[in-house]
Each structure stands twice: as structure tokens, then as C-alpha cells.
Amino acid sequence: MARWSHLNPRTGLAAAATVLALLAVVPGRFTPFAGWFAGVADFVVSPVSAPASTLVRWLVRPTPTRPSDPLMAMLKTERDQFKDAFFRERAAREQLQRQLDNLSRAMNLSPTPVSDGQLRLLSADVLGSQGGGATQFLRVRAGSDNGLTEGSVAVYDAVHLVGRVPVGGVSDRTARVLPITDRGMGAVTVAVFPLENPANPAANGAATEAATSSRQTPAPDPASIRLAALLTPDGAGGLSGLAEAPRQIAGAIPPTVTVGMVARLDDPRWPPEAQMLIVGVVQSVASQPNGRQVLTVRPVWRQPLAEVTLRVTSPPSTGQGGPTR
Amino acid sequence: MNPLAVAVFGYLLLGLEEALRPALSLGETRIAPYLVVVLVCFVALHAPTLAALWTGLALGLCSDLLAARSAEGGAAVTVIIGPNAVGFLAAAGFVVVIRGLMMRRNPWVMVFLAVVGSAVAKVAAAFLLAVRSVLDPAISISPAVELTTGLGSSLYTAVTAAALVWPLNRMIGLFGFVDWRPGRGRVGGAARPGRSRP
Numbered sequence: 477m478a479r480w481s482h483l484n485p486r487t488g489l490a491a492a493a494t495v496l497a498l499l500a501v502v503p504g505r506f507t508p509f510a511g512w513f514a515g516v517a518d519f520v521v522s523p524v525s526a527p528a529s530t531l532v533r534w535l536v537r538p539t540p541t542r543p544s545d546p547l548m549a550m551l552k553t554e555r556d557q558f559k560d561a562f563f564r565e566r567a568a569r570e571q572l573q574r575q576l577d578n579l580s581r582a583m584n585l586s587p588t589p590v591s592d593g594q595l596r597l598l599s600a601d602v603l604g605s606q607g608g609g610a611t612q613f614l615r616v617r618a619g620s621d622n623g624l625t626e627g628s629v630a631v632y633d634a635v636h637l638v639g640r641v642p643v644g645g646v647s648d649r650t651a652r653v654l655p656i657t658d659r660g661m662g663a664v665t666v667a668v669f670p671l672e673n674p675a676n677p678a679a680n681g682a683a684t685e686a687a688t689s690s691r692q693t694p695a696p697d698p699a700s701i702r703l704a705a706l707l708t709p710d711g712a713g714g715l716s717g718l719a720e721a722p723r724q725i726a727g728a729i730p731p732t733v734t735v736g737m738v739a740r741l742d743d744p745r746w747p748p749e750a751q752m753l754i755v756g757v758v759q760s761v762a763s764q765p766n767g768r769q770v771l772t773v774r775p776v777w778r779q780p781l782a783e784v785t786l787r788v789t790s791p792p793s794t795g796q797g798g799p800t801r
Numbered sequence: 802m803n804p805l806a807v808a809v810f811g812y813l814l815l816g817l818e819e820a821l822r823p824a825l826s827l828g829e830t831r832i833a834p835y836l837v838v839v840l841v842c843f844v845a846l847h848a849p850t851l852a853a854l855w856t857g858l859a860l861g862l863c864s865d866l867l868a869a870r871s872a873e874g875g876a877a878v879t880v881i882i883g884p885n886a887v888g889f890l891a892a893a894g895f896v897v898v899i900r901g902l903m904m905r906r907n908p909w910v911m912v913f914l915a916v917v918g919s920a921v922a923k924v925a926a927a928f929l930l931a932v933r934s935v936l937d938p939a940i941s942i943s944p945a946v947e948l949t950t951g952l953g954s955s956l957y958t959a960v961t962a963a964a965l966v967w968p969l970n971r972m973i974g975l976f977g978f979v980d981w982r983p984g985r986g987r988v989g990g991a992a993r994p995g996r997s998r999p
Contacts (some may be wrong), residue, residue, distance in 0.1 A: 663874075
């Protein structure tokens with residue numbers, strides 16, 4: 477104590493400020509201890525923040541997890557899950573086909589589609605949001621004690637992609653989920669299927685008719701027509717970006733994106749179990765002079781969410797696992 | 802100054818800020834009011850200079866530890882120590898510099914200082930984050946977005962400052978502030994002639 481008593485407070489303040497300014501700018505590998513201190517701070521503050529979050533969620537009505545009619549909700553969920561599985565299998569099939577074409581002698585490079593045996597689902601309450609500046613994570617009540625692993629994907633209502641658990645985002649009992657709409661997420665590639673347009677059935681029919689009326693070349697499989705788009709979070713709860721230029725099909729009207737179409741994740745940087753999950757519905761489309769279309773996609777879910785489902789693919793840790801609720 | 806009172810209030814406001822920010826956000830934006838910086842400005846308005854600056858640094862450090870950020874395109878989470886600490890220190894320093902010109906018991910002064918102080922804090926933090934994003938490309942930070950979000954949130958902080966100024970002024974005696982002007986004595990209590998602080 478005596479050794480510190482002669483330390484000038486002004487000098488100490490200047491030294492502390494200098495050290496903190498340096499820590500703020502040096503790369504993360506020089507501050508590996510920050511995560512541990514953050515965990516302690518999170519633990520210490522939680523007696524205040526957790527009850528307050530509960531109160532806030534009680535006052536601010538979260539997004540309903542299920543529609544009011546249970547039968548309709550069940551049918552809708554089943555339909556969405558079948559669609560999800562269908563598109564995922566088709567994407568995997570197409571990828572395999574491409575690899576077979578290009579690397580016919582390298583069979584071991586084929587990706588392994590997710591099998592149901594590997595996939596586990598964890599239902600977790602959303603405790604609130606957490607983060608600094610422009611980034612806000614969802615804090616969920618599931619952690620490594622429940623077998624949750626980094627890179628797991630969070631969904632709402634079975635097939636609507638909410639976000640994923642980043643590296644360093646899992647603690648024993650809670651985890652952080654970075655929403656796909658957060659600016660920190662960066663760009664994602666989605667596939668928009670012109671045939672899957674719930675808002676405009678006439679467009680679906682026209683596309684099908686146009687695609688099948690081609691007489692010069694073999695008609696493409698209408699279900700295989702899709703447009704890729706690179707979307708980035710717009711900071712207002714949605715994602716926006718350019719769609720790829722539609723391929724010209726002989727004798728057919730090139731497919732275009734219209735409002736109401738469904739955008740599904742088709743990004744190799746995401747885990748296989750996340751592919752073809754619904755990112756959102758096309759809310760607006762603007763055409764550029766060069767014919768490219770600028771899409772704005774909004775997820776079905778809105779914050780605050782009451783709960784999410786976490787899709788975990790890695791094997792559960794021994795003696796753990798199971799739903800958290 | 803009573804450090805225990807500042808610590809307790811800081812602890813409560815850190816927890817409340819974490820819980821309330823999502824609910825108070827403007828739509829889907831990340832613009833939401835600050836609570837802790839209001840306390841920093843309040844302390845800086847009344848406390849001795851060094852105590853005010855140390856308070857800003859400490860509360861900013863706590864705020865940094867609770868502010869997780871994304872890295873590597875959303876694939877990782879990281880904690881950056883320093884931006885808020887230096888920012889809150891700058892805010893406290895700013896208030897200390899201009900407090901001599903202020904009518905300190907006027908509640909609107911507190912609201913004004915909270916808005917301007919949080920703006921100063923966020924500008925300083927955005928500068929450090931801009932430097933960090935250059936040196937560490939893995940971090941997913943857009944300094945422009947941080948700055949606009951921070952400045953928008955600073956304006957919004959007027960609401961929380963207006964809500965907090967009355968209870969803080971009512972409980973000012975708990976903080977044990979001694980007027981930094983000679984011969985004024987304890988803030989919020991009876992003046993004690995003869996006691997002065999440079």
C-alpha cells in the first residue's frame with residue numbers, strides 16, 4: 477500500500493488513459509484477456525440487467541412465436557419445413573452435380589449434406605440484446621452446458637434465419653447470437669426463386685409458361701430458375717443489395733424478382749444446416765439503368781424476439797444436451 | 802466525493818442501460834439513449850477534477866467490457882477495451898472545462914451537458930475505432946456508422962438525462978461532493994465556511 481501511496485494521481489490517470497487508448501487500437505490477439513474480463517462484467521451486471529430485461533420484455537410485446545390458430549400454425553410450419561428441406565436437398569444436389577462435372581475423379585471432395593441424425597434443435601429464451609455501438613447481439617439462454625457450439629444457427633419458427641453464434645459467443649449458460657440484420661454480419665448471398673412468389677401467383681404462372689414454351693432448346697426445369705443476390709444489412713432491420721443479371725433463356729421471359737418473393741440463404745460461408753433457410757421476403761425492388769435490380773429484403777421476424785431455435789450440428793458434449801425449456 | 806455512491810449508481814445504470822437500450826431503440830436502428838454517460842457528466846459537473854476524470858475512465862472501462870462487437874464478418878465476437886473509457890474520460894474532461902460557465906443546479910444544464918458530453922465521448926470512441934479498423938481488418942467496424950449511431954444516440958440521451966436529472970439532484974447529498982470553488986462547502990448540504998478545495 478505504501479508503495480502506491482506516493483503515486484501521483486495525475487500521472488496515474490495519464491498512464492491509464494494512454495494504456496487504454498493503446499488497447500483500443502491494437503489488434504485483438506494482443507488482448508486475449510478482454511473476453512474473460514467481459515464475462516466477469518457480464519456476470520456482475522446481470523443481477524440488474526436480467527430483471528430489467530424481463531420487465532422490458534413484459535412491457536414490450538415480443539414477436540409472437542406462433543400464429544393464433546394452432547392448426548394453421550402447425551400446417552404452416554410443416555409446409556415451411558418441407559420447403560426448407562426440399563430447397564436444401566436441391567441445393568446440395570446441384571452442388572454435387574457441379575462437382576461431379578468439374579472434378580469427376582475427386583469423389584472425396586463432395587460436400588456432406590446435413591443429415592437429420594447430426595442436427596439437434598435447442599429451444600432457447602431470448603434474454604435481451606447486448607452489444608456496443610452499431611452492433612447488438614441477441615443474448616439467449618443456452619450455452620455450452622446445453623451442448624451449444626460456436627457457429628450454430630438460430631432460427632425463428634423453424635425455417636426463418638435469425639443469425640448465428642459467433643466464435644467466442646458461447647459461455648456456460650448463455651450465448652450471443654449475431655442477427656443477420658446487424659451491420660456487423662456483413663454481406664450474405666441469397667437465392668431468390670421466381671416461382672416461389674406468394675404475393676403474385678400470376679407471375680409464377682407466367683414464368684412457368686414462359687420457361688416451358690421454349691421450343692428451340694430443351695426447356696429448363698422451372699423449379700431450377702433462381703437469381704442470386706448479395707445482400708448487406710441496411711441498418712434498418714432489413715438487407716439490401718444487387719441481384720444478379722437474369723440469364724437469358726431462349727424463347728422465355730427472363731426471370732425477374734418481384735415484391736413478395738422469398739429470399740433464401742445460399743452462402744457457402746455459412747454452415748450446411750443454414751443453407752436455404754428463409755432470410756426474408758422481398759419488400760421492394762428498384763431497377764437500375766443497366767437492368768440490374770436492387771432488392772430490399774425484410775425478415776419475417778422482428779425484435780424483440782421471445783425465443784429462438786438453435787440448430788446445432790456438432791455432437792453434444794457428454795451428459796448434456798436437450799431442450800433448455 | 803463518495804466513491805461508493807458513484808459505484809452503486811454506476812452499477813445500476815450499467816445494468817439498466819444494457820436492458821433498456823434495445824427497447825428504447827428508434828425502430829430497427831441502433832440509436833438508443835445512454836444512461837451511464839449522464840452519470841459521468843453529473844459527476845464531472847460537481848466533483849473535483851481528478852475524481853471526475855477517474856470516474857469517467859472507470860465507467861467507460863465498464864461500458865467497454867459490456868460492449869461486445871462482431872469480428873470476421875459476424876463469425877466471431879470480440880471485446881474492445883478502451884474506446885468508451887477514453888471517450889468518457891474526454892466527456893468528463895469537457896464538462897470539467899466548461900462547468901465554470903454553467904448554472905449547475907439548473908436541470909437543463911445537465912441535459913445539455915449530457916447530450917454534448919456523450920457526443921464528445923462517441924466522437925473520441927469513433928476515432929479510436931477508426932484507427933482500430935485500419936490496424937485490425939478482422940474487426941467488423943464501420944467508423945462512419947459508429948459515429949452516426951453515436952451522435953444520434955447522443956441527441957436521444959436528452960430524454961434519459963431529463964429523466965435522471967431530478968432523482969440525481971435530489972440525491973446529490975449521497976455523493977458527498979465538495980464544491981470545487983473556495984469557501985462553498987459541501988454540495989447539497991449546508992455550506993461550511995472555512996472548508997475549501999483548490
